[in-house]
Amino acid sequence: MLLPDLVKLTSSSFLSYRMRSFLTGLGIAIGITAVILLTSIGEGLHQFVLAEFSQFGTNIITVQPGKTQTQGGNVGILGSVRALSLDDADALRRLPYIEHVNVSVAGNAEVKANGRMRRTMVLGEGREFAGAFTMKVQSGTFWPDEDNEQARALVVLGAKVSQELYPGQNPLGSYLRVGGQRFRVIGVMEPKGQILGMDLDDTVFIPAARAMELFNRPGLMELQASYRTSVSADVVIRAIKESLIARHGREDFTVISQEQALDVLSSVLDVLTFAVGALGGISLLVGAVGILTIMTMAVTERTAEIGLLRALGAQQRQVMTLFLGEAMLLSALGGLAGLGLGVGIAQGLHLLFPALPVHTPWLFAVLAELTAIGIGLASGVAPAIRAARLDPVEALRTE
Amino acid sequence: MIALSQVSRSFTVGDQEVSALRGIDLDIAAGDYVSIMGPSGSGKSTLLNLIGLLDRPSSGTYKLDGGDVTALDDVQQARVRSEKIGFVFQSFHLVPRLTAAMNIELPMILAGIPPEERKERVAKLIENYGLKDRADHRPDQLSGGQRQRVAIARATSMNPAVLLADEPTGNLDQTTGREVMALLEQLVEQKVTLILVTHDPMLGGRAHRQIQMVDGAIISDNGKKT
Numbered sequence: 001m002l003l004p005d006l007v008k009l010t011s012s013s014f015l016s017y018r019m020r021s022f023l024t025g026l027g028i029a030i031g032i033t034a035v036i037l038l039t040s041i042g043e044g045l046h047q048f049v050l051a052e053f054s055q056f057g058t059n060i061i062t063v064q065p066g067k068t069q070t071q072g073g074n075v076g077i078l079g080s081v082r083a084l085s086l087d088d089a090d091a092l093r094r095l096p097y098i099e100h101v102n103v104s105v106a107g108n109a110e111v112k113a114n115g116r117m118r119r120t121m122v123l124g125e126g127r128e129f130a131g132a133f134t135m136k137v138q139s140g141t142f143w144p145d146e147d148n149e150q151a152r153a154l155v156v157l158g159a160k161v162s163q164e165l166y167p168g169q170n171p172l173g174s175y176l177r178v179g180g181q182r183f184r185v186i187g188v189m190e191p192k193g194q195i196l197g198m199d200l201d202d203t204v205f206i207p208a209a210r211a212m213e214l215f216n217r218p219g220l221m222e223l224q225a226s227y228r229t230s231v232s233a234d235v236v237i238r239a240i241k242e243s244l245i246a247r248h249g250r251e252d253f254t255v256i257s258q259e260q261a262l263d264v265l266s267s268v269l270d271v272l273t274f275a276v277g278a279l280g281g282i283s284l285l286v287g288a289v290g291i292l293t294i295m296t297m298a299v300t301e302r303t304a305e306i307g308l309l310r311a312l313g314a315q316q317r318q319v320m321t322l323f324l325g326e327a328m329l330l331s332a333l334g335g336l337a338g339l340g341l342g343v344g345i346a347q348g349l350h351l352l353f354p355a356l357p358v359h360t361p362w363l364f365a366v367l368a369e370l371t372a373i374g375i376g377l378a379s380g381v382a383p384a385i386r387a388a389r390l391d392p393v394e395a396l397r398t399e
Numbered sequence: 400m401i402a403l404s405q406v407s408r409s410f411t412v413g414d415q416e417v418s419a420l421r422g423i424d425l426d427i428a429a430g431d432y433v434s435i436m437g438p439s440g441s442g443k444s445t446l447l448n449l450i451g452l453l454d455r456p457s458s459g460t461y462k463l464d465g466g467d468v469t470a471l472d473d474v475q476q477a478r479v480r481s482e483k484i485g486f487v488f489q490s491f492h493l494v495p496r497l498t499a500a501m502n503i504e505l506p507m508i509l510a511g512i513p514p515e516e517r518k519e520r521v522a523k524l525i526e527n528y529g530l531k532d533r534a535d536h537r538p539d540q541l542s543g544g545q546r547q548r549v550a551i552a553r554a555t556s557m558n559p560a561v562l563l564a565d566e567p568t569g570n571l572d573q574t575t576g577r578e579v580m581a582l583l584e585q586l587v588e589q590k591v592t593l594i595l596v597t598h599d600p601m602l603g604g605r606a607h608r609q610i611q612m613v614d615g616a617i618i619s620d621n622g623k624k625t
């Protein structure tokens with residue numbers, strides 16, 4: 001029997017029992033839809049988070065004051081969590097492999113200029129902020145080399161702040177009040193958008209030393225060091241720890257590498273995607289039972305036809321192939337419908353809620369379809385074997 | 400061509416042994432036209448199924464074209480059925496979802512004959528059996544006579560040497576039955592061996608050789624061709 005004929009014969013029975021085939025295929029379709037939809041959303045989230053995190057590059061190590069993993073005991077008793085200082089940053093700059101070290105202090109303040117007022121985020125940063133985070137200045141510059149207590153009162157505006165306070169004007173060179181202090185505008189950033197809930201466009205950037213003063217903080221909130229991608233994060237982390245322990249006398253800080261954070265996040269999301277996929281798998285199982293039932297019925301109903309096929313010269317194997325083909329056709333079409341539905345609904349959701357990222361990996365779609373066909377095959381085997389083993393004379397006598 | 404010797408077939412029903420055929424000796428020459436008659440339950444269909452390799456004898460041997468076919472496995476028997484044997488049934492046995500043309504094509508599809516050749520042969524058969532304007536109809540859109548014509552066209556599509564017809568006119572009225580018989584007898588003229596099971600002595604009488612069966616045994620056989 002030639003393949004096109006097999007397809008023609010199996011699809012003939014598919015077409016003559018349209019409603020029944022539809023309902024049976026529906027079981028598989030729903031299963032595949034669930035799997036595809038849920039994994040599309042899972043993957044979309046995964047990629048979204050990854051992209052958010054790696055916008056600044058993944059070769060960044062963050063140092064924060066205080067040790068989060070201290071076992072027992074209260075560090076506060078000795079009152080000796082030493083703040084991270086600008087000198088600490090300088091020490092890190094001298095380490096090998098380190099490219100940029102940025103310092104930051106964050107807060108909120110009222111920003112006034114031009115008779116307008118706005119409450120925005122204020123980020124106190126080091127001069128290497130733009131370099132370390134691959135952010136670009138649209139006009140003007142970031143402040144020059146002066147990460148020290150004497151840092152001048154300079155400010156770089158986020159795109160939105162610039163637009164709101166200086167609509168249609170060039171803010172460069174003008175003065176602006178941040179929390180009551182006067183700052184001179186020396187640059188405007190390129191629009192960057194929201195990142196992990198922070199709107200970097202609705203932000204003003206001032207030197208870290210000035211921010212510490214403004215917010216009355218003893219030290220930095222965070223140090224970020226970017227390192228050459230040719231070395232592993234572990235090597236750099238070790239160097240940073242050694243240097244800071246030497247300076248502070250003990251490990252009263254926390255080092256987090258972007259890479260580690262991403263790894264943990266990835267594995268959590270992977271488990272989530274898998275769990276959600278398994279849930280869809282259960283509906284596929286239901287679909288499989290549906291196919292088994294329908295194929296068993298088909299063999300019973302078409303017993304006489306099976307006898308006839310044998311009389312016309314069909315081998316047992318051919319009879320089996322025909323029924324297996326039918327089961328596979330059912331599940332393959334169900335699977336395709338499910339793929340279409342799943343991707344369709346996922347995209348539809350994305351249109352309705354643009355914030356919800358979706359992504360269907362190709363490999364996943366192919367795997368889902370192969371699974372569907374595999375399910376058809378598996379649930380068709382028993383009925384097909386039964387059909388093939390029927391005694392032709394007996395079969396012909398059934399009406 | 401067909402040689403049965405001491406062929407028996409028994410069925411086990413519950414704990415009872417039912418003998419459908421007892422020690423049948425039968426030789427049928429190529430191109431012969433044989434009718435098998437006898438009361439219901441006398442084993443006519445069982446004999447026909449044995450000859451058509453749909454069933455195996457409980458004992459005895461069956462030689463087809465000189466070779467012993469009782470020992471063949473499923474694949475080999477299927478090939479013999481495909482190449483040498485055609486069946487026509489009382490109840491037509493057409494596949495309801497397929498058109499008349501597709502039904503006729505079925506044995507050739509199973510045998511893996513290339514589509515171009517199939518198309519040609521189907522067209523010719525449809526023409527020969529007067530089904531031209533019915534080719535695309537499904538069986539439930541055909542009359543009984545038309546259905547049996549489709550069945551005969553199908554049975555002959557692989558040019559079998561032997562045609563086995565089990566009461567082919569049983570479900571037809573007299574006129575249509577006669578038409579169908581005419582078609583079958585035409586095949587005899589084309590050197591096909593026709594074995595016809597019938598209840599109708601009028602029809603059976605037309606065969607060159609008439610066999611009477613009772614209780615699984617042949618009680619009369621008028622032997623050679625006339």
Ligand SMILES: Nc1ncnc2c1ncn2[C@@H]1O[C@H](COP(=O)(O)OP(=O)(O)OP(=O)(O)O)[C@@H](O)[C@H]1O
Binds near residue numbers: 410418438440441443
């Ligand atoms: N599968 C079977 N199981 C049990 N007994 C069977 C089976 N097939 C046939 N028989 C018995 O074998 C005998 C012959 O049956 P067969 O069908 O050959 O008769 P027949 O001559 O064709 O009858 P009819 O003219 O009614 O078609 C009958 O007694 C029948 O009951």
Ligand SMILES: [Mg+2]
Binds near residue numbers: 565
């Ligand atoms: Mg019978």
